[in-house]
Amino acid sequence: MPPISLNRRRFLGCSAASLALSPGALAPPTAGGGPDHPVRVGLIGVGNRGTNLLRSLLELPGTVVPVVCDPEPRHRARGQGIVEKARGQRPEAVEDPRRLIERNDLDAVIAAVPCDLHESIAGDAVRAGKHVYAEKPLALTIAGCDRLIAESAKAPGVVVHVGFQRRSNPRFQDGVGRIRNGELGALIEARGSWTSSNGPLTGHDGWLGRRDRSGDFMVEQAVHIWDVLNWLHGGPPVRASGWGLRGLFEREQPGRDVTDHYAVDLAWADGFRASFSQSYVAPADDNFTGSHLRVLGVEGGLDFGSGALTFRDRRKARQTIHPGSQNDTRLALEAFLAAVRAETPTPPPISLAEARAATLTGLLVRKAVDEARLVTIDEITGRSTPA
Numbered sequence: 610m611p612p613i614s615l616n617r618r619r620f621l622g623c624s625a626a627s628l629a630l631s632p633g634a635l636a637p638p639t640a641g642g643g644p645d646h647p648v649r650v651g652l653i654g655v656g657n658r659g660t661n662l663l664r665s666l667l668e669l670p671g672t673v674v675p676v677v678c679d680p681e682p683r684h685r686a687r688g689q690g691i692v693e694k695a696r697g698q699r700p701e702a703v704e705d706p707r708r709l710i711e712r713n714d715l716d717a718v719i720a721a722v723p724c725d726l727h728e729s730i731a732g733d734a735v736r737a738g739k740h741v742y743a744e745k746p747l748a749l750t751i752a753g754c755d756r757l758i759a760e761s762a763k764a765p766g767v768v769v770h771v772g773f774q775r776r777s778n779p780r781f782q783d784g785v786g787r788i789r790n791g792e793l794g795a796l797i798e799a800r801g802s803w804t805s806s807n808g809p810l811t812g813h814d815g816w817l818g819r820r821d822r823s824g825d826f827m828v829e830q831a832v833h834i835w836d837v838l839n840w841l842h843g844g845p846p847v848r849a850s851g852w853g854l855r856g857l858f859e860r861e862q863p864g865r866d867v868t869d870h871y872a873v874d875l876a877w878a879d880g881f882r883a884s885f886s887q888s889y890v891a892p893a894d895d896n897f898t899g900s901h902l903r904v905l906g907v908e909g910g911l912d913f914g915s916g917a918l919t920f921r922d923r924r925k926a927r928q929t930i931h932p933g934s935q936n937d938t939r940l941a942l943e944a945f946l947a948a949v950r951a952e953t954p955t956p957p958p959i960s961l962a963e964a965r966a967a968t969l970t971g972l973l974v975r976k977a978v979d980e981a982r983l984v985t986i987d988e989i990t991g992r993s994t995p996a
Contacts, residue, residue, distance in 0.1 A: 647673050649716045651709045655679040655688035659721035665939040667695040676701040678709040710737045723816040724823050728753040735760045740768040742945045746832045747964040749824045754965040768948045773836050776958035778937035780916045783930050785841045793906025799883040801902040808889025809858035818865040825867045828971035835970035845970045846875040848985045851978040871978045
């Protein structure tokens with residue numbers, strides 16, 4: 610008999626059903642016994658991102674992966690094979706995330722699932738007393754972010770990290786610190802792009818091409834960019850304007866409703882501006898593809914892609930901060946495991962409030978692009994602006 614596949618409706622149902630679980634019936638995490646204590650981790654989602662996380666996790670000492678979970682049989686088998694090759698022992702595999710979360714032999718959960726499942730699975734893990742590393746965005750709505758933040762507040766001993774790995778990247782840490790310390794002088798603008806010839810990007814079962822599942826690229830992917838901008842400026846922008854195009858891959862994926870090409874201009878209250886474009890319809894040519902994020906101030910500029918820090922005063926030598934590629938996924942997981950092992954709570958690379966602000970910015974951008982007009986942050990939060 611072929612394996613029973615777990616479709617989205619059933620996957621959601623399993624996750625929702627776990628809300629009825631009694632946290633008191635489950636064993637609490639036990640990985641607080643010091644730096645040498647093995648951390649027992651279950652992985653939910655063995656797609657592209659989940660596989661990357663799993664491989665990075667297995668490079669780190671003191672970790673055990675007893676079980677992997679995915680609705681797709683071949684993904685489960687892939688996860689089992691990766692763990693077996695790295696550690697010599699084949700983990701169990703389950704298709705229902707509830708079966709993983711309720712296990713007593715796990716300290717922590719790593720979840721790399723479609724965005725519409727982020728809130729439910731992370732919330733279930735927290736309620737079950739499991740430390741959780743959840744992929745970004747925190748949730749697809751502000752209300753969802755607020756619910757997760759409230760759940761985390763009820764369980765102060767449970768570590769919750771969100772996968773904004775740039776927060777663990779030394780180039781971004783150092784670069785943002787220098788900018789905030791005034792090395793570039795008063796900030797003028799930031800310019801960024803994320804362009805690819807690999808469209809249409811669909812995800813397993815087409816979830817990346819569906820706005821109800823992904824939140825669109827402004828919320829699912831570019832949320833990394835919004836977080837860096839918010840990080841260096843201390844908070845989200847106050848307004849945005851933009852434009853975009855859908856239906857560019859109708860022949861390849863009928864019914865696709867995400868925005869495969871868009872541009873946006875963001876503005877902060879003090880006059881700082883940022884422009885950003887994202888596209889999956891670029892030709893396969895290095896002149897059109899790639900990503901960058903550059904920040905300009907009156908005293909100089911920083912290119913986050915290369916780490917080049919250049920000053921207007923030519924007597925100051927150009928610098929390259931933290932050159933070379935940075936495995937920030939591994940660094941983010943190291944920070945998570947260190948927090949799980951810590952005797953007392955340690956601050957995460959990004960707070961849940963900051964992760965919420967990134968979602969808020971993504972929703973602002975999405976509305977501005979959808980409606981091709983200037984949209985204020987108050988329209989997203991529902992606050993009214995005093996007359």
